[in-house]
Amino acid sequence: MSRKVIYPAAPPVTVLLDLADNAAILRAALAAHAPSAGRITVHPTPAASDTTLALDILAALGKPTELPGTGGSIGPPAWILAADWILSLPDVRLTVLRAHLLDEASWSHLLTLRMRTGMHLVAVCHTRRPPAVMRTALRPLKHHTVSTDHGLGDLLAPAPTAPAPPSRAAEGRWITVPALAYLASHHTFPRCSCTPPPAPHPYVPERAYSIDQIAHRLATRTAYPQLAGALATAVFTGAPIAQLHTIRTGHLDSDAATLTLHDPRRTRRPGFTADCGIYTVPTWARPFLLAAANLVHLSPRGDDRLFTTGTPRALPYLTDFAEHCRLRPPQPAPPWPRPRTRRKKRAGAPEVQWYDGISSSRFEYISYEEWLHTAASAPPPRRRAP
Template sequence: MTSTPSGAAPDETFRKWAPAWSPDHTDPELPPITLITDTHDQPAYTTTALAAHQPELGRIAVHPTPLATAPAYLAHDLIRALGKHLPPPHFDPPWWTSNADESWRVAVAWTQALNISHYVICRTHRITGRHLEHLMALRERTRIRLTLVVSGPPPDALSTILNTVAHHHIDSIEGTRQHLNADPATTPQSLAGYPWWQRAPFPCPPNEPWYELPPRPRRPAGSPDEITSGTRGTPARLPPSDSPPPVIALSAFTRADTSSAHFETVAQRIHTHIAHPVHAAVVAIRALTGYGTDQLVQLTLPTPHRRRAGLPTDLPEWARLLQDAVRLHTELRGRHVPPEHLSDANTPFRLSAWDSNEVAHATETCHLVAPQSPGT
């Protein structure tokens, strides 16, 4: 990730990243784009490209949604290819999914947090010029390798872009197979067994157990509210049923080396069901600690200047990676992080009212429920 020089002007240092691209600002040191042309639309090209999908090696193959022209749609396709689910069409979508800039920030944050190094985009001839520009902006930010598979002649928008960036051309199935098998077969050990790659059923089947979050800590003080919501804003507990699903109480997290089948299941649900990194990280911390959303916004990470902090320092790998994604997303949002010695430093969870509502919905989506209060 490129850091901003310390001498940069404040408005440049804290400006939101937007998926805007200009050929005048292309980094010539980026890996050249690979264009694969399939003149006669042979199925073998698409099959080979999709078979190259190996997220544990940092390579993601994306099949764009047909005829989807809205600027955010290709970002959604990337997020889905990374193993995340967006709500089905008949569900009320999260606010950010209709915002193209925020959707692309989410895609970039996950790309960097998961060390994705190569995107293979199938049927590139069907995506719009706006999508191509947003994809170029993602390439500039993340410095990934980019392979574009085109069936038929390249569209004018793609030809215009390729005239301004370094690229090379492959026009045979043999060359395609050789190119897509050329990635180094290594990946960071921390990602090899990451629960992201073991997808949980989406949505949770009705008979799957619900998990009760750990007891809410007494500090910091806050105003506890209901954290599950059936229809975004409508509080709910468990779904009404003649035979309600079993509820398993989660104990508060203690040590990162303590394995638990229950937490493994929760981790898989969070990484499969929640597409926004901030919402996923908040639900993870709630599942590990029991903190309410009203408490999380007050919590700080431990630093050399302030060693006492509410957030655990020794989180399991799957949760620490989520915090990395939050940090990356915060930078993309252009939010200023104050020096460590100030009181509001290292508060990773700055939630708007909309975010809090989405966290409530995401919590229920993962079949997590707040502990029953006395007398309820």
């Protein structure tokens, strides 16, 4: 089971009264925004519904808000997705600006989100006293009111320095990931209940993939933790889609430090572990797996599979999501000798070819052990001066 899925105790709600609507308070609240450190500031859309507020929270978390259906009606609800991602962060403090404009439904869902995640909720009101809707919602809860005239303490303290996101040019580049070579393989993986030993191969060295860019793409290009968690698992284990679908929540430990994969048939994949094993989850992948486990517990659907939704066609196929993240396996070698033609190359992204376990001769073979040795001994990439 994932940690913090049994509703944790939340600190009292803080109501911050800013009668003068001071611009400095707004700038301080926005400057304190740092999702990776658990500091989230939401500026709600004016006159919006409760569903729009959930999308605003997802946007503040850095997630896209284009969900299937109306407000995510086809897949998991937006409020559940927000709770999943917040549960994967440490000690979350959610600051909601202009909270005096929220309606009754928005307050109901917001306080339910607080109960599920144990986060510290700070509601900023630009009125002399909280409105009646807000007072009614907070009446059964522990809360206290502070005023900007008496100091803010550490409520709006500056956020810690976060690593700069990759440039737009870097986000658009394709990253070839050898671990995805067997992602679309047609092998089957029957269910297994053994207790396997530790996997002989460690996860791929972080310097090999420009892993900071991969983690940034997984975190910002989908709101669904099943997609991000499944692709992250494929990156550090080399598991195909069929094997990812056999992973249960019990295969992930409480802190997402280890993950158990089963392969009782010992599928032949050159260079990868072809047996049951326990993998060490790298630090960058743990939030994705924690969020996927949280989703299973917060929205029961009859099974405990980690990377499925239970709703047909609710999510795109994993290879399509990998292409959306500009991640691809090693591609077939170009024909040699190259045909002479005067035709110009077609504009647009090249078509990505996925190895299906049949046409192996068409793909370049890369020794996984040799590639690991080269990646581990390679110097770290140079960073441009700001």
